[in-house]
Amino acid sequence: MNTRSSDRGASSARGPAGVVVIELSAAIVTVTDESPKILLVRPPDMAPRAGLPYGPFDPTGHRTLEEGLRTWVQEQTDLHLGYVEQLYTFGDRFRDPQERAGGPRPVSVGYLALVRQTALKDAGESSWGDWYRYFPWEDWRDGAPTIIDSLIAPRMAKWTDDAKTKPDRNRRRERVNLAFAFAGGSWDNERVLDRYELLYEAGLVFEATLDARLEVASDLTSVHGHTGAALTKDHRRILATAMGRLRAKIKYRPVIFELMAPTFTLFQLQRAVEALSGGRLHKQNFRRLVAHEGLVEPTGHISSQTGGRPAELFRFRREVVHERPAPGLRVPVKVSKRTG
Amino acid sequence: MNTRSSDRGASSARGPAGVVVIELSAAIVTVTDESPKILLVRPPDMAPRAGLPYGPFDPTGHRTLEEGLRTWVQEQTDLHLGYVEQLYTFGDRFRDPQERAGGPRPVSVGYLALVRQTALKDAGESSWGDWYRYFPWEDWRDGAPTIIDSLIAPRMAKWTDDAKTKPDRNRRRERVNLAFAFAGGSWDNERVLDRYELLYEAGLVFEATLDARLEVASDLTSVHGHTGAALTKDHRRILATAMGRLRAKIKYRPVIFELMAPTFTLFQLQRAVEALSGGRLHKQNFRRLVAHEGLVEPTGHISSQTGGRPAELFRFRREVVHERPAPGLRVPVKVSKRTG
DNA sequence: GAAACTTATACTTAAAATGAGCATATATAG
DNA sequence: CTATATATGCTCATTTTAAGTATAAGTTTC
Structure with a gap:
């Protein structure tokens, strides 16, 4: 106890210690009318799967982590980032298969960045893809995704039963029920x-097959075609973190306007929120909410691109951040109950 | 553009890259009836100031970052952590003076940990201190801290005026007004x-004098005795992050119960929330809120330690996490208006 | 042991926010 | 003109919230 100077392996408490390489990765999000998109870079050379833009942190060249990230993104995608927010730092052993092959221990700092759709241009090696x-199980805009009942529910039930001890089984069941709202709970779009972590642990997503710690049963490889596209390294995990964070954040900070054109109709705004949240909103109440929170102001101009009655164009009211403590779209995301 | 293979200094995009040392630091929080406390370790040997428990990440010994952190804390403070949550990863250049002296570039991953007050024991080199x-400017339980009007307001106004360009001045004013609620805004206890960052940039906290990038005017050193105690390295910044995160989190997750004894009176619960939030709550409404959210259930037992009418003892209802999407104490923290 | 004080808890009331929907306006497509 | 799409104003019942009043049941003081 209190052996501050004790040695653990190669490192002592505050002396020289193990050395790592830090990767900076960015989930760069934009949104077109109906679809939230992220920027992906083509697999370079050997790598089999696409991934997020990333690069190593250079302690001599980069003044801050965020500056390093901006530099890499600019170099790789020719995109200048506006809003950038740090998400999480991942450092689990053996989630990158290259590490087993003698590679260095990767520690990756994930970022969320938001850009307007006007910036949307597929530069050479990068392209935008619907998140x-x-x-696929995160999009509830047209009701519960069928994959949940048809595939996820039974497979997760099996995984729960496969636990070796009873407390372990209970823990698994608890986690599964909470995350997927199986036991009568309600779907939380931020989780x-x-x-993703549950699907990973249960071997239901492709990336799990590359994890040295997991034994993925061979009959599971057939499901990987249905549980979404895989990304390189732990980039899908970073993307999951980004989605959850963004879905939470639009509720109490006006970040949604980082994704909108300078002027927009209220319905365009609603569609953007729905795209990110993965659910539907009540139109009349949404506009009341937006107006009442003072988030937007009318421009006096009219858009006739609506396909129906023309809509008034609005702009973001920047002053709102001074008026209320947590200005955001505290939207009750309607998520139609799962069938069954 | 798209020069993925371009060289920047010593590192190329995905080849070998600069190497850093990662520090894992923990803001370990507990709360006694009226005061939120954090665990500090005595300055070891040369270091002049106390700091958070920390240690380097060991990529060969530690399976995950969090496991590394738990190990260091256990070694340094003999404390077993329950709830642990990653906060943020800091990597700014020159915030640690040792770096100028040729030391390695520090990248520190900050964590928030919560422990019950029963764990409160001053082990040899570590001790608990009120956060x-x-x-000092964060505690509004007895009204607005006087230091805000007497010292912070005028000094921040001066700092704002000192900006060289007009847009810079505007940016500073905006940030100051928002953070300190000067221009009629309301105090947001999560910021x-x-x-802290503003006080740092303006040279009003001691740590700023150690920053190679800042020129702290000599007349400012006299204020450092009034702007709170300094910590080593960037540990006060990590603590600030922890406070903000915790104040936000109690509103939508039942983390407060990580800090409570197994049973407690509703007033004890309220005092704990007030201690963390730095404001006062309306007693009758608080108990209605807690009951209505289903966060607690009565035990049937009575506490006679109240100093008044005995109070019923309650316990946390764990089931609540299944019933509502974001169970927490969505408390309206009363923060008496600043005088003037 | 009565008065003063402390804390606990039940209940009231007005205002505000919320959820769901009806009704009407103004476009386009055919 | 009709059908259909979107836009927008408004109602209404319900719930939530903020801020109390009122009363209960202990301890402390003298």
Whole structure:
């Protein structure tokens, strides 16, 4: 106890210690009318799967972590980032298969960045993809995704039963029920990471087959075609973190406007929120909410691109951040009850 | 553009890269009836100031970052951590003076940990201190802290004026007004980090004098005795992050119960929330809220330690996490208006 | 042991926010 | 003109919230 100077392996408490390489990765999000998109870079050379833009942190060249990230993104995608927010730092052993092959221990700092759709241009090696391609079970806009009842529920039930001890089984059941709202609970659209991690641990997503710690049963490889597209390294995990964070954040900070054009109709705004949240909103109440929170102000101009009655164009009211402590779209996301 | 293989200094995009040492630091929080406390370790040997428990991440010994942290804390403080949550990863250049002296570039991953007051025991080199000792301007339980009007307001106004360009001045004014609620806004008790960073940039906290990038005017050193106690390295910044995160989190997750004894009176619960939030709550409404959210259930037992009418003892209802999406104490923290 | 004080808890009331929907306006497509 | 799409104003019942009043049941003081 209190052996501050004790040695553990190669490192002593505050002396020289193990050395690692830090990767900076960015989930860069934009949104077109109906679809939230993330920027992916083509697999370089050997790598089989696409991934997020990333690069190593350079302690001599980069003044801050965030500056390092901005530099890499600019170099790799020719994109200048506006809003950037740090998400999480991952450092689990053996989630990157290259590590087993003698590679260095990767520690990756994930970031969320938001850019307007005007910035949307597929530069050479990068392209935009709908984020639900990687998380099909997260899109509840047209009701409960069928994959949940048809595939996820039974497989997760089996995984729960497979636990060796009874307390272990109970823990698994608890986690599964909470994350997927199986036991009568309600779907929490922010628990994106919880759900991905469960699917990973149960071997239901492709990346799990590369994890040295997991034994993925061979009959599970057939499901990987249905549980979304895989990304390189732990990039799908970072993306899950980004989705959860963004879904939470739009409720109490006006970040949604980082994704909108300078002027927009209220319905466009609603569609953007729905795209990110993965659920539907009550139209009349949404506009009342937006107006009442003072988040937008009318421009006086009219859009006739609506396909129906023309809509008034609004702009973001920047002053709102001074008026209320947590200005955001505290939207009650309607998520139609799962069938069954 | 798209020069993925371009060299920047010593590192190329995905080749060998700069190497850093990762520090794992923990803000370990507990709460006694009226005071939120954090665990500090005595300055070891040369270091002049106390700091949080920390140690380097060992990529060969530690399976995950969090496991590394738990190991170091256990070794240094003999404390077993329950609830642990990652906060943020800091990597700014020159915030640690040792770096100028040729030391390695520090990257520190900060954590928040919660322990019950029963775990409260001063082990040899570690001790518990009220967190408002380091942030006197954050405690609004007895009204607005006088230091805000007497010292912070005028000094921050001066700092704002000192900006060289007009847009810079505007940016500073905006940040200051938002963080300290000067321009009629309301005090947001979660913006702890924003406020600390502003005081730091303005040279009003001691740590700023050690920053190679800042020129702290000599007349400012006299204020450092009033702007809270300093900690080593960037540990006060990590603590600020922890405070802000915890104040936010009690509103939508039942983390407060990580700090309570197994049974407690509703007033004890209220005092704990007030201690963390730095404001007062309406007693009758608080108990209605807690009951209505289903966060607690009566035990049937009575506490006679109240000093008045005996109170019923309650316990945390764990089932609540299954019943509602974001169970927490969505408390409206009363923060008496600043005088003037 | 009565008065003063402390804390606990039940209940009231007005205002505000919320959830769901009806009704009407103004476009386009055919 | 009709059908259909979106836009927008408004109602209404319900719930939530903020801020009390009122009363209960102990301890402390003298």
